[in-house]
Amino acid sequence: MKRALITGITGQDGSYLAEHLLDLGYEVHGLVRRVALEDPARRFTRIEHILDRLTLHPASLESYPSIFHIFSKNKFDECYHLAAQSFVAESFADGFSTMNTNINGTHYVLAALRELSPDCRFYFAGSSEMFGKVHEVPQNENTSFHPRSPYGISKVAGFDLTRNYREAYGMYCASGILFNHESPRRGYEFVTRKITSTVARIKTGLATELYLGNLDAKRDWGHAADYVRAIYLMLQQPEPDDYVVASGETHSVREFCELAFAEVGLNYLDYVKIDPKLQRPSEVELLIGNATKAKSKLGWNPTRTFLDLIKEMVQSDLEAAMQESGRQASYQ
Ligand code: NAP
């Protein structure tokens, strides 16, 4: 039985990847923050249905000793390093802590593996935010980077560290350059979930308006459950490499709004308001990925369309909002 460690197992991708590896017969371990272990009801919502099949280890990306300790006590075949401060807007608010967590955290995991488990295969969660102010359209593995946020800069550094450990020490280190991927498990601060959860609350009378920033930004959005299959496949290849994972379509935030509101029979123009404070100091205006390499070398293909994604997210949030509005009605 293969053993894998997932950092960031409590997040959107970590939860889908854990399910996928369990289905494949893996023994799945997760690195979690101690505060999460102390408050499982709130912090383990995405993995509560599989908790009894996981082994969790307390550690933090800020602490090299805590990471070293896990690898000194356990041997893994594969390490999926997904943990990060992943919200771009927050990285403008506190660039220092984003850099510290994302750059040093990645370096700590790589350094501990080199010392204790150099044969363990390592995956780094790279991002389309590395392309930033894009140098070509669409973006592929050879497109140069021009990050536009502390988050993007931290991911370029993580990507470079990962490649350097591969080249300098011969370790199996691979990076995925994943474009935006979403699901009903997406954090509420990201624009897709902010939209679908507010659409559901407006429809059920729990909210009246939706404040957004830049409606004209364009993203290449896919489904997280599809993208974790690509992550897994990257660590099963004979040689480590880097891969773009994307849908190959681009849509604006405005278009996402239009379709999400239409899903419940509403017109977004009646509810969406602009709050300039939600605009970023330097925006990534357009992303669209070319995943030809992942398709041809990994045999990966996405299974859900943009519209499938919106429908699933709106339906899931609608069910939650209906339960909440039912609870509120019964209190009155
Ligand atoms: P997410 O839902 O925000 O999950 C982030 C995970 O990182 C959580 O489990 C979080 O733990 C953990 N974490 C954060 N800071 C930590 C720390 N200091 N120590 C230990 N754990 C820490 O992110 P996601 O959407 O699943 O994304 C997974 C990875 O892919 C991230 O590295 C992200 O930057 C990258 N990525 C995401 C996308 C996307 O569209 N989703 C695209 C490209 C790349 P807590 O639960 O304790 O907070």
Ligand code: F7E
């Ligand atoms: O923003 C615009 C915003 O925060 C998308 C992370 O997973 O994907 C994600 O980063 C777009 C931006 O995601 C609001 O300005 C407008 O242009 O959902 P987002 P992101 O910044 O693209 C990449 C690939 C990652 O790697 C990251 O970890 O939407 N936008 N109005 C807004 N965004 C938010 N959050 N909130 C708004 O009100």
